[in-house]
Amino acid sequence: MAKDDALTIEHAKVRLLSGPLTEDEDPEIWAEILAGQDHLSRWFRAIGVELVVHADYRIALLRQMTEAQRERRAADAGKAVLPPVLKSRALSFFESQVLTYLHEKLNTAASLGIYDLTLLKSEIHRAIVNLQSEVQRNNEATLIKRIDVALRKFQDYGLLEETDLDARPAVRPSLILLVMVSRDELLRFHEMVAGLLGEPEGEDGADPVGDGVRANGAPAPVGRHE
Numbered sequence: 001m002a003k004d005d006a007l008t009i010e011h012a013k014v015r016l017l018s019g020p021l022t023e024d025e026d027p028e029i030w031a032e033i034l035a036g037q038d039h040l041s042r043w044f045r046a047i048g049v050e051l052v053v054h055a056d057y058r059i060a061l062l063r064q065m066t067e068a069q070r071e072r073r074a075a076d077a078g079k080a081v082l083p084p085v086l087k088s089r090a091l092s093f094f095e096s097q098v099l100t101y102l103h104e105k106l107n108t109a110a111s112l113g114i115y116d117l118t119l120l121k122s123e124i125h126r127a128i129v130n131l132q133s134e135v136q137r138n139n140e141a142t143l144i145k146r147i148d149v150a151l152r153k154f155q156d157y158g159l160l161e162e163t164d165l166d167a168r169p170a171v172r173p174s175l176i177l178l179v180m181v182s183r184d185e186l187l188r189f190h191e192m193v194a195g196l197l198g199e200p201e202g203e204d205g206a207d208p209v210g211d212g213v214r215a216n217g218a219p220a221p222v223g224r225h226e
Contacts, residue, residue: 009036013043016051016062017085020158020176023058033060048073048082057115057175063182064088089157096189098150101127102160103181106173121151121169 012032015021023030033040033053041051048070050063064086065073074081091099101124109117125144129137136143151171154160159180160173 007032009039012036012040016040016044016060020059020061020180022176030058030060047085049085052179054175054179057110057179059176059179061176061180062086063180093192094146095150095153097131098124098128098147099154099159099177099181100186100189101131102154102171102173103177103186106175106178110175110178115175116172118163118165118170118172120165121148121171124151124171 007028009032012029015026015029016033021029021033037051037053044051044062048065050065051060052063053060064084067081067084070081070084102119105119106117109115125147128147129140129143132143151160155162155171158174159177160171163170163172
């Protein structure tokens with residue numbers, strides 16, 4: 001690479017703002033992020049964004065600070081509150097159930113050193129259907145359609161890819177999911193589920209809560225910049 005073509009810390013900033021990055025996707029930018037991690041963390045923190053670098057999974061991404069965090073920072077600095085830099089995608093309660101299941105399966109596999117997890121769609125269908133009330137389980141075909149819609153949505157977000165296992169439809173969740181969704185968000189969702197346990201959906205079939213886990217940082221599909 002010619003000297004004038006060398007990547008800089010500014011390239012790393014711009015790339016991170018477009019979505020999660022894996023080392024395999026761009027080793028040179030990854031090296032810039034590791035070398036300038038302290039500077040990048042301070043720079044993004046100043047605009048209300050948290051830099052997350054997972055050295056084991058070789059993934060780097062940004063998370064938007066909450067409004068409360070931004071308000072505290074503004075009050076400490078005696079300045080006006082900054083608007084959010086990154087978009088976030090609020091998931092429905094049902095989508096959050098699917099995402100949480102994928103997260104837990106992926107986390108369990110990763111704790112055992114398995115970083116390339118493949119799950120049968122039928123396994124996901126069965127698990128999510130069993131989480132629903134008895135009334136809902138009576139309409140299993142509709143539930144399965146909703147699960148598949150959620151899976152396609154997560155595929156569009158770059159959080160999983162479709163594949164097959166023993167000639168059966170399957171998905172392969174990305175490790176980005178473990179880094180992107182914070183433990184606080186999952187804890188909040190689990191508390192919400194506990195509070196709603198046993199309560200039926202509304203008459204129109206809508207979820208009792210329309211806003212579940214919130215995915216910060218508007219993740220771009222892996223390997224594609226948006």
